[in-house]
Amino acid sequence: MLVRAPLDLFRMVLKKITVPLYRDYEVTTAVREVGIRSGYRPECSSALQCVASLFRNTNETANFWTHFLPSVYFTFHLLSSFRYEAVYLPVAAVLSMACIVMACSSRSFAGLWSQKCLRILSFVLPYMWDNLPLVYRVSSEGLRNSTAGSLYLGQFLAMMLATFFYGTHIPERLAPGKFDCLGNSHNLLHLLGTLATELQRRAGFADMTARQGMYVPRLSGVTSLAAIICIALTNTAIMAAFIVHLPQDKTTRSH
Template identity: 30%
Template sequence: MLSVVKLPPVFSVHQVPKAFQEDSIISGYRHPRSSATDCILSLFQLTNETLNVWTHFLPTWYFLYTLLSVVFMQYVWTDAYTWPLLIFLFSCCMYPLASSCAHTFSTMSTRSRHICYFFDYGALSLYSLGSALAYSEYVMPDTWVNSTFHIYYVPVAVFNSVISTAMACYSRLGFPPHYNTDTENRFAECKRPRFGKVLRILAFSYPYLFDNIPLFYRIFLCVGEGCTANEANSLHVYHIFLAFLTGFLFATHLPERLAPGRFDLIGHSHQLFHVCGVIATHFQMQAIQMDMAVRRPWLRVHAPEITFRGTHGATMLSIVISLGIICFFSYPLFYSPVRGKATRKRSSAAKKN
């Protein structure tokens, strides 16, 4: 006889530690000490995290298909003009993949929860840099091409991606040397949750706003010649609208804040935030590819040369530094002074006996 797979139980908000509780979500929590198997099995039952995973895991495959289409259909290795698009599409694959993994395995322990989301933040920072690289080469208004702003745009975007990762990681637990021994009660998740939330919002809104300065000028402010008015502008408007809606949902926790408990499993803000973010990325991807195709003849003549250092080099630098930041914030979580003292006491008692 075939054995029946037993799905993990779910809990109410009062049955899980504060570090695992979500604002205005009352039920549908997984066990805070779930095994990896339990985490995977929970994807096939309805919890408050199930749709958080699937709303990012499934779009990952769509973005990956788009990336592979570019790799196999265009001369990406010899045509430098395609490199920013390649990096942008790679970042589009990484951020939903990292998010779905974080939501899947974040209930294995308090430590794993923090580390999972550290990597999630790093992937979002990479996505911001990928967007900046694509905007620098394909979206920049004609009047700004080769300007001082254009020259320093990518270096500042690299710096912003690093600061974004550091600030987002800091928003969870504070500065590593200041970690206390109680992983359940650290700054800022439990003691100052609103401050941590504000830091996280700033960590990702600032790079987005900076990256989109050329686009905001091109769409809303530029008048006359050199404004780069083409078919992609309407797609850029859709992306901007959905991006701001995404940020609004993340910041306000609507609609569950209006009716706590009603949207625990389906329809809460984080699910809507994921859906709007993915659709925004879809329109962004289409707009960038359209700008890339339509503006290619003009950009080949007037834009600065695309280099390996300014594209792949900048991306690798950002990834290495961000990984270093994640390790910096994660390493202290593997060391518990309390556990060390207990071990030393047991060793001393054993020697006396």
């Protein structure tokens, strides 16, 4: 009863917030996606509309939740194990901020390929840096731990599939309008990316367990936590800066 009352109130508030949805020909080319015909949100929405849209059947709803829920899951595991190297973490922090800038600024470019390149680059850069220790490890020592080796191979396969679907816009390219809100290449990118991250996390822990005596932590848990908080706040500030400078009204409708 204590949980149901707030949920009912939340539903009532959501129902009062109007979030119009548009077809592809009603929005500017900057936000159109190949094969996605419907479910587009207003290009300039209020904060309440943005929140309400997370619970509506838009073509970005699944993308948000497949980003947000895995991030909560991986943050939990991250906070439970503070193990970073002195150089690895600072570079990862810089890359995370650079990727936020690239992802947000991609909407400012008119060309579809310019947008696509920036978005892909915002994923590729951290992925390459994230896997650099693994490449060094494999090239210098091989994968003696068969459990970790299988998991590492699985994460590479998952990322290859994610890249394939996102780059080809399959399946929505083959059946336009059928995968507007669920099952499109963007959804598959998030799901396969989450799978790859989880496989890599499990492989890393398997490796650390097998090689525990070889590892000497250089940063304390408090230092790592402080770094994570600073990075999160900085990235939030970057996104806020882009939101503030959004144009007032870019949505165009056909009459």
